[in-house]
Amino acid sequence: MSSTLNPLFQHFETYIPLSTPLRQELESRIRIRSFKKGQLLHDAKYVCSESHFIQKGLVRVFFEKDGKEISEYFSAEGEWVNSPRSFMQQQQDIYSIDALEDTDTYCLQVRDLIYLFDHFPEMDRYSRLTMGILFGHFMERITSMRFTTAKEKYEHFRSVYHDICHRLPLGMIASYLGITQETLSRIRAEK
Amino acid sequence: MSSTLNPLFQHFETYIPLSTPLRQELESRIRIRSFKKGQLLHDAKYVCSESHFIQKGLVRVFFEKDGKEISEYFSAEGEWVNSPRSFMQQQQDIYSIDALEDTDTYCLQVRDLIYLFDHFPEMDRYSRLTMGILFGHFMERITSMRFTTAKEKYEHFRSVYHDICHRLPLGMIASYLGITQETLSRIRAEK
DNA sequence: AGTAGTTTTTGATCCATATCAAATAATCGC
DNA sequence: GCGATTATTTGATATGGATCAAAAACTACT
Numbered sequence: 001m002s003s004t005l006n007p008l009f010q011h012f013e014t015y016i017p018l019s020t021p022l023r024q025e026l027e028s029r030i031r032i033r034s035f036k037k038g039q040l041l042h043d044a045k046y047v048c049s050e051s052h053f054i055q056k057g058l059v060r061v062f063f064e065k066d067g068k069e070i071s072e073y074f075s076a077e078g079e080w081v082n083s084p085r086s087f088m089q090q091q092q093d094i095y096s097i098d099a100l101e102d103t104d105t106y107c108l109q110v111r112d113l114i115y116l117f118d119h120f121p122e123m124d125r126y127s128r129l130t131m132g133i134l135f136g137h138f139m140e141r142i143t144s145m146r147f148t149t150a151k152e153k154y155e156h157f158r159s160v161y162h163d164i165c166h167r168l169p170l171g172m173i174a175s176y177l178g179i180t181q182e183t184l185s186r187i188r189a190e191k
Numbered sequence: 192m193s194s195t196l197n198p199l200f201q202h203f204e205t206y207i208p209l210s211t212p213l214r215q216e217l218e219s220r221i222r223i224r225s226f227k228k229g230q231l232l233h234d235a236k237y238v239c240s241e242s243h244f245i246q247k248g249l250v251r252v253f254f255e256k257d258g259k260e261i262s263e264y265f266s267a268e269g270e271w272v273n274s275p276r277s278f279m280q281q282q283q284d285i286y287s288i289d290a291l292e293d294t295d296t297y298c299l300q301v302r303d304l305i306y307l308f309d310h311f312p313e314m315d316r317y318s319r320l321t322m323g324i325l326f327g328h329f330m331e332r333i334t335s336m337r338f339t340t341a342k343e344k345y346e347h348f349r350s351v352y353h354d355i356c357h358r359l360p361l362g363m364i365a366s367y368l369g370i371t372q373e374t375l376s377r378i379r380a381e382k
Numbered sequence: 383a384g385t386a387g388t389t390t391t392t393g394a395t396c397c398a399t400a401t402c403a404a405a406t407a408a409t410c411g412c
Numbered sequence: 413g414c415g416a417t418t419a420t421t422t423g424a425t426a427t428g429g430a431t432c433a434a435a436a437a438c439t440a441c442t
Contacts, residue, residue, distance in 0.1 A: 065338065072334070085327050117316075124315035125308075131322040136276050138329040139263070145336050146369025147256065150399070170420065178337025183399055185421055341429065361390065374429055376391055 005030060008053050008106050011078060015129045016122045025120070029112040035059075035099040041081070042097040048086035049110050054079055057103025058167055062175075063094040071176040074100075076164045080130075101167065150179045151187050196221060199244050199297050202269060206320045207313045216311070220303040226250075226290040232272070233288040239277035240301050245270055248294025249358055253366075254285040262367040265291075267355045271321075292358065341370045342378050 003009065005027060012018050012026075033052070035041055041059055042048050052059075054077055061072045061081065072095060075081040086093035087110060116123045137160070144156040157177055158165050165173070170188070174181040194200065196218060203209050203217075224243070226232055232250055233239050243250075245268055252263045252272065263286060266272040277284035278301060307314045328351070335347040348368060349356050356364070361379070365372040 070338070072330070084330065088323050088327075117319075121312035121315065124312065124319050128308075128315050128318040128322065131319065131326065132279050135322065135325070135329075136279075138326075138333070139275065142329070142333060142336070143263070145333070147261070171418095180400060181420075182401085182422085186399095189421075371430060372390075373392085373431085377429095380391075 016126045022120050030106045030108055033105050033107045035103045037102050040098050042083055044096040048083040051082040051108050052105035055104045058100045060100050061095050061097050071172045150183050153177045207317045213311050222298045224296050224298045226294045228293050231289050235287040239274040242273040242299050243296035246295045249291045251291050252286050252288050262363045341374050344368045345378055
């Protein structure tokens with residue numbers, strides 16, 4: 001019963017029971033991939049056709065604005081990452097994804113995911129439950145972005161991204177928060 | 192085949208085919224409710240146990256901060272509204288919901304929704320698809336809130352909430368955007 | 383219709399944070 | 413390990429929007 005996909009299976013099982021047929025389909029459709037630090041998991045030039053479950057490592061979803069790279073969010077071990085609208089609606093979008101550390105992923109093609117959705121109704125349930133959680137995070141992020149000082153934004157960030165905070169360069173955190181790196185640097189300095 | 196629930200049925204059918212049994216369950220579980228302008232659909236004092244599909248009207252999801260009411264978002268005809276985390280996790284949360292106009296809703300209890308999720312797998316699919324759309328809106332909102340001037344925030348708001356913008360008092364829009372009403376008033380004045 | 387309450391506008395001032403500039407520190411490739 | 417590139421810190425200045433205050437314009441209730 002042992003599989004290299006164990007971490008992924010465990011993840012699924014916190015939301016739905018994994019039947020043997022579903023397990024087998026995942027087994028046959030998921031491909032293990034590795035990315036060196038700095039490598040792109042997805043380039044905004046293309047439509048996003050695959051989703052990655054991160055087994056080890058850290059990635060950044062970002063886009064360009066006025067020649068600067070803005071972090072949209074970060075994903076680490078145990079999370080899926082893709083360019084959401086591009087992946088779900090198979091159209092271009094502004095986001096690229098790169099590895100901030102050497103990263104290993106379980107990679108699923110959109111056509112395979114569609115197959116799974118069509119043949120395993122529990123995948124819809126899985127999706128509903130995980131999206132519900134993301135939903136809550138989004139609301140919190142939006143709230144923490146209005147009526148807050150730069151310092152409060154940073155403190156909220158530290159509480160949410162507690163364990164990966166120190167793995168991220170300052171400039172990327174600043175652009176995630178919508179503040180300049182100079183301001184963030186001063187906030188860090190003052191205590 | 193005519194039902195007072197027709198608008199709701201039509202909404203569902205843009206995402207999933209509605210089987211007769213599901214239709215009947217909805218028929219028997221959904222209750223029509225009316226709220227006068229100013230009335231609360233949900234009070235933050237309680238756990239949110241019902242979700243409303245708005246047939247006619249306009250509501251606001253808001254919370255209190257420093258004695259002021261902050262708008263989290265607005266919902267109008269053809270949308271579901273509840274206090275998301277409170278409703279989904281059956282715990283208290285900060286949000287209340289009030290009617291900004293006289294409002295008619297189709298009201299579904301959380302226990303009935305759970306019943307539907309447990310007996311009609313297509314409800315999971317419905318939920319996955321609709322949440323996916325919300326997801327996109329959230330991302331856009333977050334982006335439009337960083338690195339933008341108050342004016343750009345307002346312009347983005349107008350494009351998203353195009354048809355209900357004029358039905359909302361200025362102060363509520365300002366708190367939604369995270370700017371003061373004085374600033375919004377000046378933005379409106381200048382052109 | 384008239385008064386009280388609420389919402390919006392207008393004005394004056396102030397402050398948090400952006401911007402610009404340059405020095406220092408860290409990281410990377412050879 | 414050493415220069416080159418990239419990231420962070422520090423300083424000086426500018427500014428968008430907050431805050432405070434009060435007038436004007438709406439709304440609603442009796």
